Amino acid sequence: MNKKHSSRSLIVQFAWAFMLMSIIPLIMAVALVFIVDAPTIDARIQQARIAIFWMFISSIAGYFVIRKAVITLSGFTKHVKDVVGGDTSGTTLLNEDNEIGELARYFDSITKKLEVKIKELESSKKIIQNIFHKIGEAATSVRGIDSLLELILQSISSAAGSKGGFIMLADEDSASLKVSVIYSEDAKPPRLAPVKIGNGILGRVAKHGKPVKIFGSELSTEGLNFRSLLCVPLGYKDKMIGIIALFDKKSADSFLDDDLNLFKDVASQTAVAISNYQLNMDVEKAYLDTVRALAMAVEAKDPYSGGHLDRVAKYCMDIGRKIGLKEQGLKILHDGAYLHDLGKIGIRDDVLKKTSRLTDEEYEEMKKHAVIGETIMKPVKSLSKLCSVVRSHQERWDGSGYPDGLKAEDIPLHARILAVADVYDALITERPYKKAMTKEAAAEELKKLAGVKFDKRIVEAFLETL
Incomplete structure (x- = not known):
């Protein structure tokens, strides 16, 4: 309804209140004229009573008109407070046919739109948090x-x-x-x-x-x-x-x-x-290239170990395929085979190149190469899965290996595979202090050590590939 013509409009209500309140002095003025002109005292009293009655009626009517407007304003104030406090259930003012009702309806519409926007923002916040959480998880994965x-x-x-x-x-x-x-x-x-x-x-x-x-x-x-x-x-x-x-x-x-x-x-x-x-990849690639160069440098130091890394890598891959390792496991084996002797870069040349058997003291120094290799590789995230292979490739099934004296299944699987491949190549390769075994003799030696020094299952799988 058009508020200019509405009988419930606040403007109309205040106009009526003003008119009613304005009538009071008019009634008083008219009453005085009639009272003065009245011929008797009783007639004057009667005129005064009539004037007082109409002044009372006018005052009461004005009061109720103003009261209604004030109640409407008070109700709107309460409605605003309720909405600010989170209570949007109030609908009484929405039915008012006046300016306050219209204002309440506008306010209610704005409130509902704000509620929708707030819900959308909360939803967006949860979505972003969920996305960033997933990003964080993925960023720390190896995929x-x-x-x-x-x-x-x-x-x-x-x-x-x-x-x-x-x-x-x-x-x-x-x-x-x-x-x-x-x-x-x-x-x-x-x-x-x-x-x-x-x-x-x-x-x-x-x-x-x-x-x-x-x-x-x-x-x-x-x-x-x-x-x-x-x-x-x-x-x-x-x-x-x-x-x-x-x-x-x-x-x-x-x-x-x-x-x-x-x-x-x-x-x-x-x-x-x-x-x-991209930055980490650049840094890591440079480090990885350096590590691989060091591994090749170690092999180049020893003229008797030429081709050792290539052969050990091939044996490891043969064993891995035989026992059913997946692509990721085969890659770990391949890279671990090429880097397993990396730590020898930290061993003195006179020990590394010695043509006779090592003394006990020299042997203890040589044993450090597994830990040194792991230490060199640790800073490279992409090599993290290789660290246990390099560290544990000298462990033995009966616990007699180094550096940690691990036994049986406590030795990482890839390290157990590498141990068999590494020893087999050492057996069939000539050294200054020993002659090379034939492949048949080396295979027999592995059979004797299966279940003692090496995982029997790995030895059997390897021998089937020869």
């Missing part, structure tokens, strides 16, 4: 950056309600963006060719560092087979890393501003993760 990026795309796609997303990283050599990871709900993910930085939608986002929201025909003209696209640059410390994008919003034609705000937060964290990973 690598690709698994981390796929997890990010899967999480943010779910949060934004899109069908999928992709990450393209900058390749400095070709000055182009190349796909790193694609996540899609569909069985067949979209195919994306490399894009020159600065060309097309994706290339311009990378070059200029500005996010875009696009839907419709513009995507098809760019050769992108999507209904809608949200693309954000990945950058860290003034370095352009690449782009991250979501495609095909499921609940609308285009992505929303809220999607963009959420996506930019995730993109900034993703850029930091990628940058740190």
Whole structure:
């Protein structure tokens, strides 16, 4: 109802109150005239009674009109306090047909919208926390950056309600963006060719560092087979890393501003993760190259051990396949075989190159090579799984080995395999202090030591591969 014509309008109520209260002095003035003109005392008293009666009626009417308006205002104040206190159940004022009722309805509408926004913010906060929690878990796993990026795309796609997303990283050599990871709900993910930085939608986002929201025909003209696209640059410390994008919003034609705000937060964290990973990979690669060079240097020190690492690695792989190790386990065996004598770089040359049998003191020094090798490898995260192999490859089934005197199943499996392969190669290789055994004699020696010095199952598996 139009408030200008409503009988319940506060303006009308206050107008009536003013009129009623204004009547009082008029009644008094008229009464005085009649009282003065009255011929008798009784007539004057009667006129005074009539005047007082109407003044009383006018005052009471004005009081109730003003009281109603004041109650409405007081009710609105209480309603506001209740809403601020968290109680939004009050609906009495919403039915008022006046300015306060209209104001209450506006206020109620704003409150409901704020509640929706607060819930959306809380939901977004939980989503971001969940994403960052998953990112933290993935970042500490050994599965690598690709698994981390796929997890990010899967999480943010779910949060934004899109069908999928992709990450393209900058390749400095070709000055182009190349796909790193694609996540899609569909069985067949979209195919994306490399894009020159600065060309097309994706290339311009990378070059200029500005996010875009696009839907419709513009995507098809760019050769992108999507209904809608949200693309954000990945950058860290003034370095352009690449782009991250979501495609095909499921609940609308285009992505929303809220999607963009959420996506930019995730993109900034993703850029930091990628940058740190790339930096760590560069450092780790340099360290790993150094470690491998040291391992080759150790072998080069001893003219009698030429080819030892290659042969031991082959034997280890043969055993690993025979007992059914998976790809990851085989890789650990292969790398462990090449690095197992790394610690000998820390052994004195006069001990390492001695052509006669070692004294007890020299032998104790030689035994340190397992621990030295582990110490060199520890700083390299990608070599962490090899540390136990290098440290324990001289342990023996009966506990007579070193450095920890481990027995039986307490010795890591990969170290037990390496021990058999290492000893077999030593038996068939000539040394200044001994002649080389034949392969048959070496096999017989291993049979004697199976279940005593070596894991019988590993020995049997190895002999079957010869």
